[in-house]
Amino acid sequence: MKLLHRTALNHLLLAIPLVVIGTVAGHYAVRHAVNDELDEQLQHHAELIAARLAAGESELPAEAPDQFVQVLPERSTGIAFRDTLLYNAAEEGVIPWRMVRYPAVGVDGGPATVVIARATVEYEDLVTTVALVIGGLLLLVFLGNFLVDRWLNTRLWRPFHNTLDQLAHFQVDAPRNELPRTGITEFNAMNGTLNAMMAKLQRDFTAQKRFSEQAAHELQTPLAVMQGKLDELIQMPELGELEAGMIEVLYRARERMGRTVQNMLLLARIGNMEYAAAPVDWQALFQDQAALLAGLMERRAVHFQLHVDKRCELRLHPVLAELVVANLLRNAVQHNHEGGSINVRIGSEGFVVTNSGPTLNVDPERLFERFTKGDPSSEGSGLGLSMVKEVCDNAGLRLEYTEAAGVHTVVVHRTR
Template sequence: MSNKKLLLKTTNSFLVYAVMVLLIAAPVFYYICQWLYVYETDEVLLFHKGAFIKESHKNYSAADIAAWNKYNPNISIGPDMGLNNDSIVGEMLLEAVANDKEPFRILYAPIDINGKRYTYVEKRNLVEMEGMVFSIAAMFLIIIIILLTGIIWISKKTASKIWKPFYNTLNQIENFEIDKNNPLSFIPTGIDEFERLNKSLERLIEKNTAIYKSQREFIENAAHELQTPIALFQTKLDTLQQLDLDKEQSLLVGSLNKDVYRLNRLNKNLLLLSKIDNEIYVEQDSFVLNKYIEKHLDFFTEQAKSRNLKINIDFKENLIVKGNSTLTEVLINNLFLNAIRHNIKDGLINIILENNTLKFTNTGSEIPLTEQNIFNRFSKVNPSSQGNGLGLAIIKKICNISHWNIRYIFNNNLHIFEITF
């Protein structure tokens, strides 16, 4: 169902009503006019008859009647037709002047002249009246149309004025983002319902922003506070491993060292995420992306060696992008690490730069990742992997705030992360 605009909707029902009234009223009005006219004509006919009788035409002789009939084309006194009551009929008769059949009203009435019964016949042409009915109906229509358009126009104008604060509120809500620092300011409306709407929205947003802020602060504070115990843990491990340990103890301390490394990395990633949230990295630069891929190529090549991975680089262009250079470096490093970490032995990594896009392609699990949640925090595909489930969340976040588009594709048993700048 397509949504209509509020103002359109109210005027629409107005219009529908107006058209309906017009459609019904026009013929009804036409027939009423016609009926009235016929009624009036009949009255006139009866009135003429009454006048004829009253003006003592009852003393007319046969010769008078003949003369009357001669000079009155519309009234004729004929021999008795056997009527007892007046009767008026509508008939189409040939009109001599127009030489066409036209509607007439004809009165047949019994009258007595000189004690003898006659039939009084009077006809009246309805044609001039027909034209009048049409002009009256047309005028009536024009008045109704003017009235309706006026009403619609005025109601539209006042409605848009009345709803203006509503649209203002709507626009502000649409542009509101909880992670951005742009407080809302609703204009005073002077309308009770809108004031209530704005007040409740303000309260809702204020509350949510407060919750959001405290959560964000919580992550940041938690990460900060964790640094000290991790530091203590690390230094104590360093001290512990100087003692005379047997093989079993050595192994344990060795794996503890790995754990504390992971713990530290996880903590740093959480800090990084909250720093991005807190808009620490807002400076924008233009730079050649190729440089950032080459920068740590040696490092990642060395990391890839333990799995005997082959890294192919294919730069089809020098891609200049605009963004924060620190975050871009983090982004590239995380993509690189991701491609190594989730790879298979003797696997492959392709890095392609073309058509304003960067593609990291790697071999790995034969099952595609589920696209909906791979970029969520702590959504780990392989629970035993070294990753902490934040790498892709960081990648996604950096793409988001830099307005770059990231896509995951699984094709030919290859996992592809594609960023369009």
């Protein structure tokens, strides 16, 4: 829920009961005031009639449609006011009246009670109108308040929204604009902190990138020299068996070192997030990589099956996507047994690679750590799966490995 909507809702939740309470309370207050006034008038009138009775005058004032006066030969204990409902001919119905019973002495000297009643219909209307006016005013005040607040909020929070917008478009490897100063201290503090953070992020990124480039250059150039000399060396005529053996070893060592260097630099780059995500055709990728490994699978009689449930929507940089698929498939072939199988299932949210193979003598928890090898003498760099892990972590993908009864399962899935 947007901040603005949340404040508006709170306003509304507060306004509704206040308007209702205000209207009802207003209604009672006005009614109370009106009754007081009426009672005073009725009492006056009754006093007047009682005085006349005491003076021996028995004639009562003429009846009016909204008022009647009676003298009852009854004893009453004190002045009593009450509301009552009586039929009224003019209104053609039962309407509310205010009535007073006032003790007096009759013309005959006996006890008497003066009863005066007055219709309160027009007062009721007045009370209702006044209450509604109060309610209306309250409503107006709240509405005005709400609108002013809304306008102010939109204006006041604009710098905040600008900042949010710029943060959303922040790219560590692209030039950026400084977040501006605003008229508000808190926002200035926030923008200042964010500016410093982004500047540091970019500095670190550039430094890290320069470092891995320099490291790459310093390591790959001598490797290239070695490679060149080896390629030249084998052109020499009359290489004996002994020399051939040594060259063979040198080639392998050169390759192994090259792979390790390449993978370590790749790891550094993945950690530095130099790779932007893009849509990937996972099916084609699995097919291509499986085709490259077809010779090896054939030789080990490993059966490969690819099943596509749905087009996979996972996004990744093409280089990284290839790295993940290549490493997972290669592992599935290498750690398989003769006549085993590899199954790949692609769904919209991820994919699963299952393969048969002997139980690993490596703790599954350590499987994705760097330089972990099932067979210490293997010429693999031990970095393959840790790169897959690093790629998944950085892309917000879940990577899981499980093994049960010689069936190894690797799941790559979007995190919720």
